[in-house]
Amino acid sequence: MAGVTKMQLLLFQLVLTSFVFLDSVDNVNAGITSSYLRKEYPAVDMPVDHEVFAAPKGYNAPQQVHMTQGNYDGNAVIISWVTVDEPGLSKLQYGTSDKKYKFTAQGKMTNYTFYEYKSGYIHHVLVDGLKFDTKYYYKIGNGDSAREFWFRTPPMIGPDVPYKFGIIGDLGQTFNSLSTLEHYMESGAECVLFLGDFSYADEYEYNDVGLRWDTFGRFAERSMAYQPWIWIIGNHEIDYLPYMNEVTLFKTYFQRYPTPHLASKSSSPDFYSVRRASAHIIALSSYSPFVKYTPQYIWLSEELERVDRTKTPWLFVLLHSPMYSSYKTHFMEGEGMRVVFEEWFVKHKVDVVFSGHVHAYERSHRFSNIRYNVSSGERYPAPDESAPIYITVGDGGNLEGLADTLIEPQPDYSAFREPSYGHSTLEIMNRTHALYTWHRNDEGKKVPVESFVLHNQYWKSKVQKRKLGKQNLGVLQQSASKGKKMT
Numbered sequence: 490m491a492g493v494t495k496m497q498l499l500l501f502q503l504v505l506t507s508f509v510f511l512d513s514v515d516n517v518n519a520g521i522t523s524s525y526l527r528k529e530y531p532a533v534d535m536p537v538d539h540e541v542f543a544a545p546k547g548y549n550a551p552q553q554v555h556m557t558q559g560n561y562d563g564n565a566v567i568i569s570w571v572t573v574d575e576p577g578l579s580k581l582q583y584g585t586s587d588k589k590y591k592f593t594a595q596g597k598m599t600n601y602t603f604y605e606y607k608s609g610y611i612h613h614v615l616v617d618g619l620k621f622d623t624k625y626y627y628k629i630g631n632g633d634s635a636r637e638f639w640f641r642t643p644p645m646i647g648p649d650v651p652y653k654f655g656i657i658g659d660l661g662q663t664f665n666s667l668s669t670l671e672h673y674m675e676s677g678a679e680c681v682l683f684l685g686d687f688s689y690a691d692e693y694e695y696n697d698v699g700l701r702w703d704t705f706g707r708f709a710e711r712s713m714a715y716q717p718w719i720w721i722i723g724n725h726e727i728d729y730l731p732y733m734n735e736v737t738l739f740k741t742y743f744q745r746y747p748t749p750h751l752a753s754k755s756s757s758p759d760f761y762s763v764r765r766a767s768a769h770i771i772a773l774s775s776y777s778p779f780v781k782y783t784p785q786y787i788w789l790s791e792e793l794e795r796v797d798r799t800k801t802p803w804l805f806v807l808l809h810s811p812m813y814s815s816y817k818t819h820f821m822e823g824e825g826m827r828v829v830f831e832e833w834f835v836k837h838k839v840d841v842v843f844s845g846h847v848h849a850y851e852r853s854h855r856f857s858n859i860r861y862n863v864s865s866g867e868r869y870p871a872p873d874e875s876a877p878i879y880i881t882v883g884d885g886g887n888l889e890g891l892a893d894t895l896i897e898p899q900p901d902y903s904a905f906r907e908p909s910y911g912h913s914t915l916e917i918m919n920r921t922h923a924l925y926t927w928h929r930n931d932e933g934k935k936v937p938v939e940s941f942v943l944h945n946q947y948w949k950s951k952v953q954k955r956k957l958g959k960q961n962l963g964v965l966q967q968s969a970s971k972g973k974k975m976t
């Protein structure tokens with residue numbers, strides 16, 4: 490357990506002891522539908538003059554600062570920001586000491602129009618060649634308007650590297666969104682796996698679409714400027730709005746939220762993967778072609794072969810529309826992708842598939858439906874120890890409100906479900922164990938609702954095989970000695 494202190498080990502042992510019961514929930518048991526009912530439903534966006542949307546003071550001050558991982562293994566970031574008065578420079582100063590910026594990185598600027606809205610000047614800078622496990626400080630902008638931030642690079646990838654991720658989906662920019670983000674920021678997690686549907690700006694019309702992308706950027710900066718968010722596309726990033734003559738798919742998303750897709754040999758920014766600490770994270774697009782012969786299909790088939798569980802034991806998939814959900818809202822929308830990819834996820838022992846889209850929380854048992862085809866086979870999903878757990882965390886808190894109509898009776902694959910706002914954390918301890926928790930946003934209070942120890946799918950089967958091997962060896966030895974006696 491490299492990198493874990495004695496105190497952390499003790500704490501983890503305590504946690505293991507505390508969650509023995511919930512650990513067993515990991516296997517097949519009756520599903521639970523939470524009885525918690527939220528009393529207030531103010532699913533409205535914060536007004537544009539709310540303080541969280543305030544632009545930084547000063548001429549051409551950089552705003553909407555956000556970052557994502559910049560290469561395959563995590564010692565690079567892509568930092569983005571917007572200037573509004575003039576283009577300014579796409580230049581970033583950085584270093585390992587506060588206020589001492591020894592290095593400079595140069596990027597590029599872009600902008601776009603959406604209906605009659607003209608975006609600000611959007612800057613993207615790749616900062617690479619960084620040391621692992623190091624705090625960096627950075628400065629953007631000029632003179633009195635310059636702004637300073639910091640971030641921390643992850644440890645170098647390795648099988649037993651501890652690391653804590655947050656998981657957020659469908660965030661939006663309501664008062665609930667603010668609670669979710671504030672709760673997440675208390676968690677101590679170092680990187681967000683973001684499951685798509687950023688701003689919900691497409692719920693507005695005409696120029697307000699662009700303006701609401703700007704307000705979202707200023708709101709999310711409080712976290713996104715200080716740690717990378719690994720993001721995927723949701724349906725609210727599609728941008729197909731013919732009534733405004735806007736039909737270029739993912740136009741705003743591609744302009745504002747870059748991804749390091751080339752580092753994972755992907756042909757397009759809408760699907761890619763990164764490795765971080767002890768995790769291999771595959772980011773898919775539910776809204777890009779994925780059937781046989783398409784780039785996403787070919788890329789995923791090859792990327793799954795590149796996963797090396799001896800280096801990154803944990804394998805997570807992020808996709809927006811869940812394959813297994815038991816809410817009526819968006820029911821079966823992920824079915825097409827399930828038919829195409831589920832068999833691969835089982836074969837490669839994906840640990841967890843995280844999704845958003847459904848504005849609620851749900852966790853599945855380990856189930857699969859890969860024996861069925863249109864002419865034969867078992868018709869229903871069945872318990873499968875090699876299958877991933879499917880977790881829906883589409884509960885960030887957007888203006889559409891909660892999905893609170895449930896499929897009844899609760900399907901066998903569904904282990905726990907609750908239509909509330911919230912977020913999750915996943916704390917990897919070593920190659921075999923991680924602690925997962927879902928935190929409800931309980932009328933503004935952060936409440937951990939379910940927590941369990943997640944067993945690594947790949948290493949669990951290795952350990953079982955080793956144990957089985959020893960048992961078989963014992964049986965063989967016994968047989969051999971019996972045989973000797975017999976003869």
Ligand SMILES: [Fe+2]
Nearest residue numbers: 686723724846
């Ligand atoms: Fe969605």
